[in-house]
Amino acid sequence: MENVLNASSLRYGLQERLIVDGFELSLNKGEMLSIVGPNGSGKSTILRLLSRLLAPKQGAVMLEGEDIARMDTKRVARKLTMLPQTQDHLLDLTVLDLVKQGRHPHLKWFEECRGEHLSIVEWAVEMMDLGDMRFRSLYTLSGGERQRAWIAMALAQLPQTLLLDEPTTYLDISHQIEIMELIRHLNAELHMTIVMVLHDLNQASRYSDRMIAVKDGKIARSGTPEQLFEPSFFREVFQIEASVRMEDGVPVYMPSGSSRTFPPMKKWGGQAIQSNKKAGNAHEAIG
């Protein structure tokens, strides 16, 4: 299998604290990989290192055998791109103008987005079902529509490798599944290699060939969803108790509790709170 993206012993940190401590990756063309892990485990940082938004303190990222840090910016952008987490900046820009930006790495500095470039933009717009909104301004769209517009921009770049940072967070479930199906479609039809950071573990299981679980900047577990999904995995990485079963050939989990035990409750003032008014007073006294 053709290897597209490689990372060896990546280390990254601010001052002394390491956020990413020895991340390894060997990604094959056409693979769908998800990176999962608790909050603050370094997932997004890993994605930023892989997309060259951050430079590692140690280690290197190789894109098709070339050190990504030494490659021309535009050349990287023609092969690989990332969709950062939901964009909350409300731009007064039409969907079409945004998606056109995706052609930037393919255009020379004097070139306008015309001809074939424009057909690719239109393709990306249709792909994301944004045809009716192409002249709408971004700030008039709903969160889901806006997310689709940003994905369309990344698509217009026609990257061989697409990194996605929590592409479904903030979306309702119907949009989440729509986006995940679309990512799978891109992977199946265009053989686009996909790396995504996901919070929903069942979605990760359903939509990836391989999963990497990160904890404290280190790889905790990695393998196929079948290999990973077992009670001890959820306990070690996420501190939750969970049962696992197979559904339609895909392992799914159901949490049954937290592995953490809570400290005993204190009764403020030595007695149970009696009335709302007193409760208010008690809070004031504390805070």
Add this chain to the structure above:
Amino acid sequence: MKDPKATRRYLVLIVFIGLLLAALLYGMMMGSVPVPAKEVWHALFDRTDSEARQIVWNLRLPRLLTGLLVGICLSMSGAFMQGVFRNPLADPGIIGVTAGAGLAAVTIMILFPEKMAYLPIAAFLGAVAATIVIYAVAWKGGAPTGRLILAGVAINSLLGAAMTALMILNSEKVQSVLPWMSGSLNGRSWPHFETIAPYAAIGIVASFFLVKHANMLMLGDEVAKLLGGRVERSRMLVVLVSTFMAGAAISVSGMIGFVGLVVPHIVRLLVGGNYKILLPVSALGGGILVVAADTAARSWFDPMEFPVGILLALLGAPFFLYLLRGGLRGWKTS
């Protein structure tokens, strides 16, 4: 499918060109000696020695054209700043243009009044120098916008303090500084126009090469990098050209504020945020505003003359607040 707003954008462009021509004509007609439109035409195109030609050609036209360039430069500069800093409050003042030009100009006016002829060039150099200092202070392997803004605030207050100190120590000369401080086109003539014209021309031409850069920076540093943009280089270029234009404008007109802030916001409401159209329409809008406001400042209060900068702030601030109540397009203001 056609862009339903495309027609509107062309319409806005045509209306703005019309308004600008009307403002220029109005400016040539109005004043202590009114000149009818027909005579304006003769004065412009017949090389006679009439009184009308004297007034129109030697007095009003150069002042109008200077105002036009000042307006164009300030509003284009403001449009760039708001995009680069992704901040609705950004204007050329944020990176020290106003404070740098101000300190240099006040130094000349108070300490070296015999060198008044060098005032525009000193103000321009002051503006550029202040920007370079702010950029250098903010630079640490790159200059992100947040650090540029903070460095700008610090350097601006430093320069402002120096300027105030200079004025307090020489309070008897402050009177001569005031019109410049509030922005005025009083007595501007062909030499002033010739001073600003080459800088403005360079700035305007350079601006149109920066449209792509500005459009990309607007999306944020991360996205711009992912699109293959060289963010630091683009930002520096755009800031430099903005400084250049705003510095050129302030050096002949004094501290005219508000144009760079208000005009791009109004234009955004009309044509959207794509720099390809935002920039030329902002240029026209700035030109119209300064030309019209200066004509009003000069003729409505006859025989008094009002500094155009004050009039702009008096009219601009309430209008800006009105816009703000409706929510500025593309910015989180609610």
